Amino acid sequence: MSEILRLDRVSRHFSGLQALREVTLAVNKGEVLGLIGPNGAGKTTLVNTVCGVTPASAGTITFAGQDITRIKTYQAARLGLSRTFQIVQPFAEFTALDNVAAAALFSQGHENVKTAREEARAHLSFVGLEAQAAQPAANLTLAMRKRLELAKALAMKPKLLFLDEVNAGLNSAEVERATKLIHELAASGITIVMIEHLMKVVLNVCSRIVVLHNGRLIADGTPREVINNPAVVEAYLGQQYAQRSAAR
Amino acid sequence: MSRANLALIVLIGLIATLPLFGGAYALRLGTMACMYAIFALSWNVVGGFAGYPSFATAAFFGFGAYASGVLLGAGLPLWLAVIVSGVAALIAAGALGAALLRLRGHYFAIASLSLVEVLRELVNNATDLTGGGMGLNIPLAAGSGIMADALFFFYAMWILMLATALTVMWVAGSKLGFGLACIRQNETAASMVGLNTTLYKSLAFALSACFVASAGGIYAAWVHYIDPSDVFDILYSVKPIVMTLIGGLGSPLGALCGALVYLGLEEVVWRNYIQIHTGVLGLLIVMLLLFLPHGLVSLRLARLFGKAKHV
Ligand SMILES: Nc1ncnc2c1ncn2[C@@H]1O[C@H](COP(=O)(O)OP(=O)(O)O)[C@@H](O)[C@H]1O
Ligand SMILES: [Mg+2]
Numbered sequence: 001m002s003e004i005l006r007l008d009r010v011s012r013h014f015s016g017l018q019a020l021r022e023v024t025l026a027v028n029k030g031e032v033l034g035l036i037g038p039n040g041a042g043k044t045t046l047v048n049t050v051c052g053v054t055p056a057s058a059g060t061i062t063f064a065g066q067d068i069t070r071i072k073t074y075q076a077a078r079l080g081l082s083r084t085f086q087i088v089q090p091f092a093e094f095t096a097l098d099n100v101a102a103a104a105l106f107s108q109g110h111e112n113v114k115t116a117r118e119e120a121r122a123h124l125s126f127v128g129l130e131a132q133a134a135q136p137a138a139n140l141t142l143a144m145r146k147r148l149e150l151a152k153a154l155a156m157k158p159k160l161l162f163l164d165e166v167n168a169g170l171n172s173a174e175v176e177r178a179t180k181l182i183h184e185l186a187a188s189g190i191t192i193v194m195i196e197h198l199m200k201v202v203l204n205v206c207s208r209i210v211v212l213h214n215g216r217l218i219a220d221g222t223p224r225e226v227i228n229n230p231a232v233v234e235a236y237l238g239q240q241y242a243q244r245s246a247a248r
Numbered sequence: 249m250s251r252a253n254l255a256l257i258v259l260i261g262l263i264a265t266l267p268l269f270g271g272a273y274a275l276r277l278g279t280m281a282c283m284y285a286i287f288a289l290s291w292n293v294v295g296g297f298a299g300y301p302s303f304a305t306a307a308f309f310g311f312g313a314y315a316s317g318v319l320l321g322a323g324l325p326l327w328l329a330v331i332v333s334g335v336a337a338l339i340a341a342g343a344l345g346a347a348l349l350r351l352r353g354h355y356f357a358i359a360s361l362s363l364v365e366v367l368r369e370l371v372n373n374a375t376d377l378t379g380g381g382m383g384l385n386i387p388l389a390a391g392s393g394i395m396a397d398a399l400f401f402f403y404a405m406w407i408l409m410l411a412t413a414l415t416v417m418w419v420a421g422s423k424l425g426f427g428l429a430c431i432r433q434n435e436t437a438a439s440m441v442g443l444n445t446t447l448y449k450s451l452a453f454a455l456s457a458c459f460v461a462s463a464g465g466i467y468a469a470w471v472h473y474i475d476p477s478d479v480f481d482i483l484y485s486v487k488p489i490v491m492t493l494i495g496g497l498g499s500p501l502g503a504l505c506g507a508l509v510y511l512g513l514e515e516v517v518w519r520n521y522i523q524i525h526t527g528v529l530g531l532l533i534v535m536l537l538l539f540l541p542h543g544l545v546s547l548r549l550a551r552l553f554g555k556a557k558h559v
Contacts, residue, residue, distance in 0.1 A: 051440065053436070053440075072439075072444075073439040073440055074439045074440075074442050074443055074444045074445065077439070077440060077441055077442035078442045082440075083440065085437070085440075089434050089436060089437035089440070090434070090437070091429070091430055091433040091434055091437065091438075092433055092434070093429075093433055094429070094430075094433065098426075101426075102426065102427075102430050102438070102441055102443075103441040103442070105423060105426065105427075106427065106430075106438075106441050106442040106443040106444075107441055107442030108442075110423075111423065112422075112423060113422075113423060113426050152441060155441075156441060156442065
């Protein structure tokens with residue numbers, strides 16, 4: 001399998017806080033990689049570092065054979081790196097359609113807004129938002145805004161797509177719907193890195209899982225290997241299990 | 249063309265008929281109106297479209313006035329001096345914008361404000377070129393009588409206003425305008441979809457500078473004499489913001505209406521309350537903004553929605 005993204009001993013700190021510690025990780029073309037770990041482990045930071053939002057303090061990042069360690073966010077987007085935000089970031093006053101049109105317009109080098117809107121329509125209907133096309137993004141429900149994020153990301157024709165907790169805050173029917181969409185995306189050949197707390201979803205869609213804990217990569221393997229890894233159970237799964245039984 | 253843009257063009261057309269109705273005083277007011285409209289339309293690009301509260305208008309205006317003043321003194325024809333000033337401001341503001349627009353909110357506002365102070369000090373100290381605090385005399389243009397002069401400068405300013413309005417309308421409907429709206433709403437998300445935010449913000453800043461600088465050039469030739477405290481007056485930075493807020497943030501039609509209303513208020517209040525006119529003017533502006541927070545352009549919309557509800 002060929003590599004599409006490689007992180008080589010990537011670190012990132014925020015003043016005193018070490019959010020990523022020498023993370024070395026390869027993502028293969030066409031796989032769905034699960035990225036899990038407790039809150040504050042550095043998962044979102046990893047995405048931000050790859051996308052140029054918070055550049056790495058040390059280490060190198062290679063995407064499709066190109067060194068992108070010092071790349072600007074908008075350049076990363078044009079190379080085919082796209083992501084959804086854990087905390088949704090719509091253009092609130094724009095309609096759903098224009099939100100997606102913006103993604104198509106600026107990542108694909110369209111010359112005018114009109115052709116971008118035409119293209120945007122297809123992505124909106126893929127995520128099931130065609131009925132909301134003319135509504136301002138601010139009026140959409142959380143589940144719809146999450147799907148809007150996805151449509152925006154898709155309009156950028158990504159080679160590599162980061163999904164940052166797309167299911168957080170959704171009810172089980174909505175989660176099921178989102179999971180189906182992710183399956184379809186994976187089938188279409190997009191490489192996906194998925195940050196997710198719902199182990200059911202992770203085990204359902206991911207072919208490989210990596211675990212981040214305190215900014216360090218502590219496990220990397222098949223779903224079966226990872227869930228049986230004592231270090232992972234100790235750092236993350238055990239805690240999740242405890243939370244679930246406490247809730248009962 | 250959208251209805252608001254059509255209304256904008258019609259209004260500009262109506263302003264052009266002013267000489268049919270008024271004398272020298274009306275023409276002086278008309279020239280000021282066109283100048284204010286240029287300020288408000290220009291400020292709207294960076295302040296309204298991109299959401300960056302710039303206080304640099306006075307810097308651009310003073311820069312244009314002095315650049316044109318010096319060029320006119322060197323014997324350049326007015327039209328060329330005005331164009332050169334505008335282009336120079338476009339380039340300089342574009343370059344500066346890349347640095348200044350890294351700052352957001354209040355920080356950007358203060359940095360843009362200090363641009364006015366920096367330029368004023370530069371002009372004050374470059375005595376050989378600008379005459380420093382003594383001011384700069386500008387050779388008379390054409391000059392074949394008071395009425396002919398008034399008419400000439402009115403139409404010069406009017407043409408520049410038309411050019412500004414056409415440019416701003418084009419920006420609003422273009423990819424650039426769309427991108428600026430993205431930046432205003434969510435700059436992080438904008439860069440994440442592949443928008444080069446630095447470039448777009450610089451373009452907005454440059455466009456908000458060039459017509460104001462050209463207006464400064466026409467102004468300098470019109471009044472024959474400029475000094476730093478006149479053309480680098482902070483009020484030139486504040487007024488377009490107030491005008492745009494009165495008219496409706498982000499709307500070119502609103503910017504023009506706001507400029508006209510503001511000038512009207514300024515004139516009426518100045519004539520009737522000469523002692524306390526700034527106080528009364530300030531009070532009126534506060535009232536307007538309190539009762540019409542979305543500006544004059546919201547009036548029409550409000551009425552439309554009101555009707556729809558009753559049907
Ligand atoms: N921009 C930032 N500035 C300062 N600290 C940050 C920033 N982004 C993340 N952090 C810190 O880095 C750590 C990892 O955060 P994050 O990557 O969001 O975790 P996760 O997504 O795994 O829950 C947290 O302690 C967080 O407070
Ligand atoms: Mg996170």
